[in-house]
Amino acid sequence: xRSSGAQQAAEALTCGEAQRAGRGATxxxxxxxxxxxxxxLNYRHLDGTVVAxxxxxxxxxxxxxxxxxxxxxxxxxxxxxxxxxSTTRRRIWLKGETSGHYQIVEEFRSDCDGDxxxxxxxxxxxxxxxxxxxxxxxxxxxxxxxxxx
Amino acid sequence: xRSSGAQQAAEALTCGEAQRAGRGATxxxxxxxxxxxxxxLNYRHLDGTVVAxxxxxxxxxxxxxxxxxxxxxxxxxxxxxxxxxSTTRRRIWLKGETSGHYQIVEEFRSDCDGDxxxxxxxxxxxxxxxxxxxxxxxxxxxxxxxxxx
Numbered sequence: 001x002r003s004s005g006a007q008q009a010a011e012a013l014t015c016g017e018a019q020r021a022g023r024g025a026t027x028x029x030x031x032x033x034x035x036x037x038x039x040x041l042n043y044r045h046l047d048g049t050v051v052a053x054x055x056x057x058x059x060x061x062x063x064x065x066x067x068x069x070x071x072x073x074x075x076x077x078x079x080x081x082x083x084x085x086s087t088t089r090r091r092i093w094l095k096g097e098t099s100g101h102y103q104i105v106e107e108f109r110s111d112c113d114g115d116x117x118x119x120x121x122x123x124x125x126x127x128x129x130x131x132x133x134x135x136x137x138x139x140x141x142x143x144x145x146x147x148x149x
Numbered sequence: 150x151r152s153s154g155a156q157q158a159a160e161a162l163t164c165g166e167a168q169r170a171g172r173g174a175t176x177x178x179x180x181x182x183x184x185x186x187x188x189x190l191n192y193r194h195l196d197g198t199v200v201a202x203x204x205x206x207x208x209x210x211x212x213x214x215x216x217x218x219x220x221x222x223x224x225x226x227x228x229x230x231x232x233x234x235s236t237t238r239r240r241i242w243l244k245g246e247t248s249g250h251y252q253i254v255e256e257f258r259s260d261c262d263g264d265x266x267x268x269x270x271x272x273x274x275x276x277x278x279x280x281x282x283x284x285x286x287x288x289x290x291x292x293x294x295x296x297x298x
Contacts (some may be wrong), residue, residue, distance in 0.1 A: 026295045028294075029293060032278050037293075040291065044195075044298070045194070045195060046193075046194060046195070049215050053202050053214060055211055061265050062202055065202060079272050080295065097290035098171075105295070106294065106295050106296045107293065108292070108293040109285040109291065109292050110168065110234040110285070110289075110291045111214065111284040111285050111290060112277050112279050112281070112284045112287035112289045112290065113284075114249070116214040116284075116285075118211050118285045129261065130261050132261070135260040135265075136259070136265075136267045138260065139258060139261075139285075140261045140262070141258075141261065142189065142258065142259045143256070143257070143258050144178060144186075144255045144257040144258075145177075145255065145257075146175045146229065146254070146255050146256070
């Protein structure tokens with residue numbers, strides 16, 4: 001971990017707070033369970049993170065890719081709201097903290113070597129900061145498709 | 150680029166070879182077009198790579214996460230077969246070169262800030278080296294799911 005978990009946690013929602021705020025989040029793990037899962041991952045990516053792939057739980061569309069450090073994993077699992085680690089701003093963020101476009105986590109999966117996780121979420125509004133539903137359908141995106149006859 | 154593109158390209162299939170080998174791949178771009186797209190990406194991840202999320206074109210399941218350097222992007226677009234850069238083996242690989250479990254690319258998308266790409270593929274056999282269809286449903290995977298009443 002690069003920064004103080006206690007300090008970062010203070011900025012984030014607890015599950016009770018998320019539930020009281022009417023965002024419909026449900027915790028995925030107890031703090032103890034979350035700690036165990038977070039400890040099992042391999043934070044080998046930028047700034048000691050795992051890659052997080054975020055998928056729309058309804059449509060199956062891939063919405064975005066982000067990074068999670070140990071604390072972001074703990075906060076995501078214990079609050080049910082997606083938290084990430086920004087490698088540019090070098091801090092934890094609650095997805096939606098500025099935009100209001102929260103991600104309520106329906107499913108969390110780790111991959112075979114523990115350096116990537118998949119979140120299936122209910123996305124409020126657009127996932128992309130450019131206003132697109134998905135970061136892969138943004139105005140900046142290149143899209144190439146094979147058309148078969 | 151960390152290594153010689155010409156040397157790496159020699160190990161990979163050309164589109165004509167992939168087509169002759171009966172793998173059903175179709176090029177997504179000309180070499181010139183592929184170069185332009187590869188040049189537009191931001192290789193800010195491990196070892197000068199972008200993150201590649203791989204999604205099953207039929208089921209929509211996320212199969213795996215890998216990395217692509219400049220050359221892997223070029224080879225993927227010009228052959229229609231997924232190529233990655235292994236950050237552990239420090240070389241380009243054609244997915245399936247050892248296992249025979251190739252990925253034929255149906256769609257290529259870049260994200261809003263150009264540091265991640267999404268491949269929608271036709272996957273031959275399991276995507277995971279542990280034999281699972283997806284790396285996120287491997288024997289090593291942790292899966293947590295919110296059950297709503």
